[in-house]
Amino acid sequence: MDRFSDFVLRHRLLIGLVWLAAACAGAFAVTRVPDRLTEDFAPPGSAARDANAAILAAYGTGGDEKPEVSVVTLPAGTTADSPGVRDALTKAFAAGGERLGARVVSYGTTGDARFTAGGGRVVYGLVYPRVEPGASEIDDGPEPAGPLAEAMRPHLPAGAGLRVTSMGGLADEAGGEGPSVLTETLIGGLGALVVLAFVFGSVLAVVPLVIATVSILTSFLLVYGITGVTDVNFMVQFVVALIGLGVAVDYSLLLVTRWREERAGGLSADAATRRAMATAGHAVVFSAVAVGIGLVSMLVMPVEFLRSMAYGGVIIPGVSALATLTLLPVVLATMGPALDRIAPRWRGDGARAGRAWTAWARRIVRFRIPAALAALAVLGGLAFAALGMNLGEPHSGALAKSGPAYEGLAELRGAGVPTGVLTPVDVLLPPGADPAAAASELRGLRGVHAVAAPGGGMWRRDGSALITVVPVDEGGTDAGKDLVKAVRDAVPPGARVGGEAANDIDFAAKVYGTFPYMLGLICLLTFVLLARAFRSLLLALKAVVLNLLSLAAVLGAIVLVWQQGHGSDLFWGISATGSIAAFVPAMVFAFLYGLSMDYEVFILARLREEYDRTGSTEAAVVEGLGRTGRLVTSAALILFLAFASLAAAPIVEVKIFATGLGLGILLDATVVRALLVPAAVSLFGRWNWWLPGWAARVLRVPPSPLPQPDGEDRVPVPV
Structure with a gap:
């Protein structure tokens, strides 16, 4: 690292110009990236993805695109079987289908009484709008509910009411518009500036934000290049902007804090920069690698959208670490002293450990066993809740609480229609299969509300046929998924x-x-x-185990907050979702595994340094936590603010993902790193620092023999 620091400081102008050029090019890329993103979540080669693709290719409707559900309420004294009513309903649904180029199934086309309710006064139908090639939910196309209702109303019986609902409409009403990626990033950046101003008390607080801005823009430039060779999911823009903000500021905060500490010890700006690079710079490198290792899980998973998320996830910590280790030293060595003097500082200058955190560390050392048990109780309780996680799309009742789609859903429920009608299952029969026989077989399955297999060009094409299975339970429930499995077992070969x-x-x-x-x-x-x-087997093992426990606790918190609704309604006005989107646990694991390891590296690297200096585990815990506690807390708060901003996104699944990341950061920085880690290190004593010769040879580092028991008392620590 010394030679690298010398190279950076010798080529200050060149490094500054390179990063300026990269940031300018990235500013251009930011405006172009959203237009090149996709929204495909299904794994390639799966039976469902192939089926949905085949259905859309042959019929242009259905597949995984859920239908609009038109709900007609007839006037009092009128039912679906009243004279002329069925013909009027048939014309109304046909007009709606023609307007949207849609496939329609209703009472008028099937004569099936299961498409009526409330004694025949409520009649509903499924309208599958045509899906244009390449269209997705992130396209700004018109909503189909309005044109559908407009086309149907003139043909309905006089006095009839009409409402249109759908899972997509409910999700839109629940999420609202939401801020843009740029707005969310600016909100997160403002929060970070407040925290940094409190930490530094000088204009130096702006420097980490400058590094974060350069890192984010450069990362968007690289993402722009990747979109030219492979599909990249639209969520990457959130990941790069907001995780980039947190990670880049974290790395910068670590290096700047150590630079100020060395400056307070009397070193010049250049010398302090070199010393900070030799200590904190190593921690930044290991932290970036740890984040990258966590994201390797998504790179090798057989799901395109997870791999594209991993591209952005690997890019941002790598670019942030590179900017921190090249551009930031240049800024500190040239402008750092002036920036640190421009405004008066009300915080310490870094020469001594923080008093509050030192006092906290002493209490942890003294009450190490109760502290460890309390932390394990919190994490264990949350982890236990994770066992009840149900993977699937949110239930309809967890979405909108007002609006036209919500009113349509309420009408259906009030009439006793099961909400499974919002998530029907399409079955594509091969040429030669008998649609009537297949439909009859499917009607006998448990959990089926209705089965439709009409004739006509929208349901029969090139020898194939479509059948729509209307379930009792929504697809995101366990019963809904069980029905899909049963349908797969019951359909004829080739379907x-x-x-x-x-x-x-x-x-x-x-x-x-x-x-x-x-x-x-x-x-x-x-x-x-x-x-x-860390030159230690036990510290490394403890870090991995506690990271896994922390991640399990985060998943349990997601279950409690979202799936069971203990907090989702209070903060976001969204009721219990009943399930968690299938991709959320994998993404939360991949990102949090590395992000939470940041703090582990920050704290344990300093503990190892203090132990090597003092030879006392207790002194290492007290001094190490005293010097890193405020740093870790500030870094965690900045990341939390970034994820809180992300939770304002209009998509429920993004809210859940952001909540998981935010809760994970808070749990990790408080219960794990501020309580459990120092308690565990204090409990393990001299065994923390042991690295036998055979392991040292494998790792290519100096060995660390097991210290003698009396080595713990070389530096007494008052408690």
Whole structure:
């Protein structure tokens, strides 16, 4: 690192110009990236994805695109079987279908009484709008509910009411518009500035934000290049902007804090920069690698959208670390002293450990066993809640609480229609199969409300046929997924079963089926990395185990807050979702595994340094936590603010993802790093620092013999 620091400081102008050029090019890329993003979540090669693609290719409707559900309420004294009513309903649904180029199934086309309710006064139908090639939910196309209702109303009986609902409409009403990526980033940046101003008390607080801005813009430039060779999911823009803000500021905060500490010790700006690079710079490198290892899990998963998320996830910590280790030293060596003098400082100058955190560390050392048990109780309780996680799309009742789609849903429920009608299952029969026989077989399955197999060009094409299965329970429920599995078993050979629930089933099987092996590999790589960084087997093992426990606790918190609704309604006005989107646990794991390891590296690297200096575990805990506690807390608060901003996104799944990241950062920085880690290090004593010769040879670092028991008393620590 010394030679690298010398190179950076010798070529200050060149480094500054290179980063300026990259940031300018990135500013151009930011405006172009959104137009090149996709929204495909299904795993390639899965039965559901192939079925949905085949249905859309042949019929242009359905598949995993859920229908609009038109709900007609007839005037008092009128039912679906009243004279002329069925013909009027048939014309109304036909007009709506013609307006949207849609496939329609209703009482008028089937004569099936299951498409009526409330004694025949409420009649509903499924209208599958035509899906244009390449269209997605992130396209700004017109909503189909308005044109559909406009086309149907003139043909309905006089006095009839009409409402249109759908899962898409409910989700839109629940999420609202939401701020843009730029707005969310600015909100997160403003919060970060407030925290940094409190930490530094000088204009130096702006420097980490400058590094973050350059890192984010450069990362968007690289993402722009990747979109030219492969599909990239639209969520990457949120990941790069907001995780980039947090990570870049974290790395910068670590290096700047150490630079100020060395400056307070009497070193010049250049010398302090070199010393900070030699200590904190190593921690930044190991932290970036740890984040990258966590994201390797998504790079090798057989799901395109997860791999594209990993591209952005690997880019941002790498670019942030590079900017921190090249551009930031240049800024500190040239302008750092002036920036640190421009405004008066009300915080300490870094020469001494923080008093509050030192006092806290002494209490942890004194009450190490109760502290460890309390932290384990919190984490264990949350982790237990994770066992009840149900993977699937949110239930309809968890979405909108007002609006036209909500009113349509309320009308359906009031009439006793099961909400499973919002998530029907399409079955594509091969040429030669008998639609009537297949439909009859499917009607006998438990959990089926209705089965429709009309004739006509929208349901029969090139020898194939479509059947729509209307379930009792929504696809995101356990019963809904069980029905999809039963339909797959009951359809004739060669038939394909589509729908969003089938997508979720295949996604979970592909991603989580091999996840334990992936997890084992990632933990092994992390263990080797940390054992080499800390020159300790026990510290590395403890870091991996506590990270896994922390992640399990985060998943449990997601279940409590969102799936069970203990907080989602209070903060976001969204009721219990009943399930969690299938991709959320994998993404939360991949990002949090590395992000939370940041704090582990920050704290343990300093503890190792203090132990090497003093030879006392207790002194290392007190001094190390005293010097890193405020840093870790500030860094965690900045990341939390970034994720809180992300939680304002209009998409429920993004809210859940952001909530998981935010809760994970808070849990990790408080219960784990501020309580459990120092308590555990204090409990393990001299065994923390042991690295036998054979392991040292494998890791290519100096060995660390097991200290003698009396070595713990070389530097007494008042408690």
